[in-house]
Structures are given as structure tokens and as C-alpha cells.
Amino acid sequence: MLIGKPPDVPSSAITPRDKYLNRRRFLRNAVSSAAAAGVAALGAERLAQVISPGISAFADTRLQTVKSPLTTTGEQLTSFEDVTHYNNYYEFGVDKSDPAKNAGALPTRPWTVRVDGLVNKPKTFDIDTLLKLRPLEDRVYRHRCVEAWSMVIPWVGYSLSAFINQCEPLSNARYVQFLSYYNSSVEKWTSESNIDWPYSEGLRMDEAMNPLTLLTFGLYGEVLPNQNGAPVRIVVPWKYGFKSAKSIVTVRFLDHQPPTTWNEQNSHEYGFYSNVNPYVDHPRWSQKVERRIGLPFYAQRRATLMYNGYGDQVASLYNGMDLRKDF
Secondary structure, X not given: OOOOOOOOOOHHHOOOHHHHHHHHHHHHHHHHHHHHHOOOXXXXXXXXXXXXXXXXXXXXXXXXXXXXXXXXXXXXXXXXXXXXXXXXXXHHOOOOOHHHHXXXXXXXOOOEEXXXXXXXXXXXXXXXXXXXXXXXXXXXXXXXXXXXXXXXXXXXXXXXXXXXXXXXXXXXXXXXXXXXOOOOOOXXXXXXXXXXXXXXXXXXXXXXXXXXXXXXXXXXXXXXXXXXXXXXXXXXXXXXXXXXXXXXXXXXXXXXXOOOHHHHHOOOOOOOOOEOOOOXXXXXXXXXXXXEOOOOHHHHEEEOOHHHHOHHHXXXXXXXXXXXXXX
């Protein structure tokens, strides 16, 4: 059941993007007026955080983008409201509505990404340098969660390969590891879990260099909301969603397969590769069908596509592999 709306209401009827953005503009204006009048004892910025967690009252959130030939066509977009309020981000809570409530405390400026491991020279990139590295592209991708629900999201970013080339990895670097931001005083659920933080994910180098793998800074033309992995994350559209690491602070190049959070938690349920595969069930549910968030209840269920529908672009990466063993 979707949170906050009956199941027969289509995504298109819930907070259209233009109205949502108009609401944000209204909040900025209202907060500014309140501050000028001396009304908000909390202060203008804090008042905005209370009203709309994770969104700065005064930040310029719009991103300049170009169209990408790699975008997915023929799919109805999931509403901005659902994309930003139905999330998995366990550092901020286990319920789907928790990240939107709790992630406002995530400090996204200043922000740096450290590169180390098997590279010509360790280096650190600030977020503004990354944003200017190459033109930002609009890319619509299907997003498939291992819990058997899915969305269609218009991401903003560019191919991760452009960033990797700037990192100058050595010839023996075969894997890339991503480590997420971790601060137990900011992230609400970490002390209650048995997860070994910070969150870690990884890809084989050829997966990371595939043009579909996206270094991501925004969605719906706006900077990433905190609950969606601000200010920079990975999106790997042919894999289950947990492979797309959020709020990245370290990128590490290795000659061996890195430890990854959910694989370490339960390797029987969460393989390192975690490609979307309807023929390999999760031990507790089938992966043959999925539920598209935001559609009317009768239209939500659909067949899961191999590699989430991106087989033409990525199937060759796994030639000769046993996809039931290397799942």
C-alpha cells in the first residue's frame, strides 16, 4: 500500500512537478517574508527545513541539462512526490517515509569526494568541480528495487566513465568501491542496526565504465533531495536499487572484489552482482513480477524484465557467467 494516498489514484494526479516546484518557490518567498518581519524565531532557513526537510530555502536548485541519447522512452514517469517520499535510505530509517522526514540534517555543502586506492595519484574533488566536469544529461531510467517494486525516474548526471577517466586508475584496478557519508550524530537509525557503516557498494570496472552507469546529481531537473542521495550518487539501472550507492564521499579503485554492505549482511539474499533477473528469486519472494509505484492498483503489477530491460546494452558484460551463481 502506498503511503499517503489511496491505491487507485494515478501518479499523475499527485503533486505534479510544476506545482511542487511552485510550492517550493512559495516557501522561499514566505520564509523570506517571515524572516524580514521577525516572525520566525527558528530563523528563515530552519523554518524551511521544518516545512520541507532537506530543501534549502534559498539555494538555486535548478540544473542546466542537455538531452541524452541513452534515456529510456515510452514509460510514464513516477511523480516527483513518490520519487522523493517512497525511499530506501536505511541510514535515515527503515520505513519508506523515514528518509524524507529525517534526511534534512544531511550536510550537502561543502562536499568532497576522495579518490584513492590503485590510482596514479590520490586526489579529492569538490562537488562543484564534479558538476562542471562535463555537461549534465537528462536520463530517464527504470529503477527496480529488490523488494519487487519499481519506478521510472528522470535522473540528471553523466556517465561515470567520465569521472573515472579523471581519476587515472592503474591498469591493475579491476573494481571500484563507493563509500557513503556516515555520521552517527546525523543519521538516525545507525545505532539501532547491526550494519557495519559506512555503506559500501562496488562494481566491476567494466560495469562502472558502461555508458549507462550514471554519476548522478539530480532528478526532475533539480538537485538531488537529501533522501535520494544528495549531493552525488551512482545509478546503475540494470541492477537492483541498493547497488546504486548514495551520498558518496570516497571512491576506491581495487584489484579485488570489495566488501559491500548488503552482501555482507546476508550473502544468501544479496549477491555482489545483483543484476535484475526474474529467474533468480529472492529467498523470501518472487522476482518475476514487480509493482510500479504510483499507478492505479489494477495497473501496478507487471512482468520483470531481464536486466531491467537494458539487456541489449549490458548482457555482454556477463558472457560465460552462471547468472544463478553470480547473482
